[in-house]
Amino acid sequence: MAGGLVDKVFTVIKVLSEAPDGMPLAEIAELSQMPKSATHRLLGELIRLQLVRQAGNGGSYFLSMGLLSIAFQHLARIGVVDASMPILERLANSTGELVRLGIVDSNRQVWVAKAQGARSGLIYDPQMGDVAHLSCMASGHAWLAYIDQDAAMRLVGAQGLESPGKFGPNAPKTYQELLDRLERVRQLGYAIAVDSSAPGMSAIAAPIFHPINGSVVGTVSVGGPTSRLDEEKLHKIAPEVIAASDELSQFCAASPYLMSANPYLAE
Template sequence: MSGVMERTLAILERLARDVRGVPLATLADELDIPRSATHRLLTELAEHGYVRQSRERGDYMLTTKLISLGLNYLKHSGVVDLCQPIMDRLAETAGELVRLGVVDVDHITWVALSQGARSGLRYDPDQGIDAKLSCTSSGHVWLSTMSEDDALTLVSRQGFGKTSDYGPAAPTTPTALLKAIRTARKQGYAITVDTYAAGLAAISTAISVPGRGAVGVLAISGPSVRLTEERMRALAPDLLAAASDIANVSGASPLFDRAYAPA
């Protein structure tokens, strides 16, 4: 890995995956960066308040500075204030996790959630990450809003999700993916089971605004033993209504102004 910016971002992204911290040697080896260069970048990040070293083991970890930046960004975007009540109502109806993703030109990033599961198995995913387009219901339904050529182009950039890394039913070929996309386009929502992870089910729909296209996605996710296909289809009208409500208020947040446009 070469380039100061590329290396710095790779370090931040790796540290974001382990709240307890990561040893310098592990960072250097995993990211293929010389240890001397890794130490220099970590020192600079620490000087600017983005990284600190634990007193106990000497491992490096993120400070709350990046978190604060992200939360302030979301606060000023207005997306949480606008959408949280709608998501909370849907989560209470579904009794499962509801997540909101926003389109940022060529990818979807999860920015808000509401947990409706009060007991038993609960799906508790990371926030602020990008949706895997090839093997998530959100990816499928968003891809269904564009031409199939554009959809395959975006997936080729991100890569197909391998069944060893994701779920056993994850589409791994363009043919399988296009079948899922066409089904989502016909229904107006996408349903997946065991594609992102074994035992996980989800139903998603696009948040579409006339004249702007799909600006986001709304998803209900949960354990497949509870969130069966029959249950998901029964929740589809509520999901579509909530997505429509968010679309109606989306003009008040600049975060919903990054819809994909073919090059």
């Protein structure tokens, strides 16, 4: 299969992943920047492979459960989620907030598991599978602080450093400001973000280190409303977060997937 066709397949899959209510052919073609006829043929192949379904003749297209099944089977087989859940749940119960596990996947960080500790009030509960915005999130800082800093800034530049109104008021606005925060992460051993990713939201994250090569393979984070997680509270729970990250680091030895992880090096 030619590289161009692979790109088109994943473009269509990504477009449909953002349309839980389905999407008509014309809109898929427009968003994918492909001719309608080519889009129709590609969708037909994805339906044959049971990765996409169509609601009746001429109806909207949806991602099928087949794609989810592949993803869930993969997660189950690499053992990351099942083995990490007791650690995440324990931290969620002790902090009373949302705990998430992020795994480094090449040049991005993806959340693959979570445990909810909040039982009342404002409950922060984002969906799994999202990619961390590295410049403004504690999880992003906990990873970026431990890779080559030029490479880190290239990753940030690829995502966009700062967009007025998109993130919180305390999001870094310059590369130097971000570099200063990453230096602070290295001093503390963890990252905090108060009103940075979004107004009124705060988080703390600690890196999960590969037990042999020392690279960061993921992060564990605690997040919630700033009204409950102000800066003082974040520093107070830091020892618990670091303990969880240390435990998850030890678990890496039982996961061939994580043990095969290499330090991210950008050319």
